[in-house]
Amino acid sequence: MIDKSSPMPIYYQIEEEIKLQITTGILKPGDILKSEREYAEYYQVSRMTIRQAINNLVSQGLIYKRKGSGTYVQEKKIEQGLNGLTSFTEDMKSRGLEPSNRLIHFKLIPATSAIASKLKIDVHTPVYEIKRIRLGDNTPIAIETNIIPANTVKGLTEDIIAKSLYDYIENTLHLKIGKAMQIIESSIATKAEAELLGIAKQSPILLIERETHLADGTPLEIVKSSYRADRYKFMISMNR
Ligand code: 16G
Known part of the structure; x- marks a missing residue:
């Protein structure tokens, strides 16, 4: 009292x-x-x-x-460790949430020079551009856009990315995912992002950029994601 x-x-x-x-x-x-x-x-x-x-x-x-x-x-925030290279599907499952995806687009496009230099491919080489809303227990958590070289990840289809991209890469193509560089910064949801995520416009979001390589060093993907800051937080343990 x-x-x-x-x-x-x-x-x-x-x-x-x-x-x-x-x-x-x-x-x-x-x-x-x-x-x-x-x-x-x-x-x-x-x-x-x-x-x-x-x-x-x-x-x-x-x-x-x-x-x-x-x-x-508010629902409890999902706490995401930053020590391992995991997929969204794995992140949700490890927390007992059911992952699902809403496809916004799936295109095969010629690489621009910026994309080509990041993925170490020639300009105009075909790349997949995949934009998905990623959900946990039917709640939108993030909007994610992947750019993937079509010659590295062969045979991608809408059905595959309706499930897990990493699962397909590892368990169907038998490619070994190696490491990634990730940058996280804060931002504010645009009107379009807010609508897709089901949040008020100008809500805080976490912008994440990831560049992933296969174990042999081949660039695998460039990813830009917008995570809901009200549902997600990141955690890292540090040694000294
Ligand atoms: C995560 C990754 C993304 C990867 C995706 C694969 C971040 C910021 N990004 O969302 O790089 O492409 O997982 O997920 O964590 P999937 O295997 O469930 O399709």
Whole structure:
């Protein structure tokens, strides 16, 4: 309960109490919170005080507002280790989520000079451009665009990329995926990205670029992804 004589601001005490209800599971992901008015009555404080507590919890990513509907407890973020080179399908399965894909496009195009120099192929050599929305338990998590040399990953089809690209590369083509370089930066979802990911426009996203090579050093893919920052976080362990 809150203590009005405490030097701790009242909004902060309320914020901490709601946070505790979330972390201890009294409030569960997807639960709707009381309205501002209900909280104000319950705590006997002004709606402004409640609004401040709620807005702080929204900016911490613990709860979110849905226009005209209410405020809900956010799903837990997926924590992704950065120590191993894994596929999206593996990332979802290892967390008990069912992976799926929504294909936006699948094209065979001639490599531009920028793509050709990254993939160490001649300009105009055919490359696949694959754009997919990647989902976990039917929730959109990321938008991903892969550029893949068609002469290295032969025989790709829409059916294959509806499942797992890495599974096809390793278990059908028997190619050995070696290593990747990955860059992560923060950004804001464009209107188009927000629509595809089912989030409010200008929500925070994580932009990821990955360049992957086969074990023999052959460039395999250039990938650009936009991950929902409200559902994903990255973790790395470090030694000194
Ligand atoms: C991940 C990789 C991407 C790879 C894909 C294969 C990142 C940022 N990217 O999304 O480079 O092409 O997995 O996934 O992690 P799949 O085997 O499930 O198709």
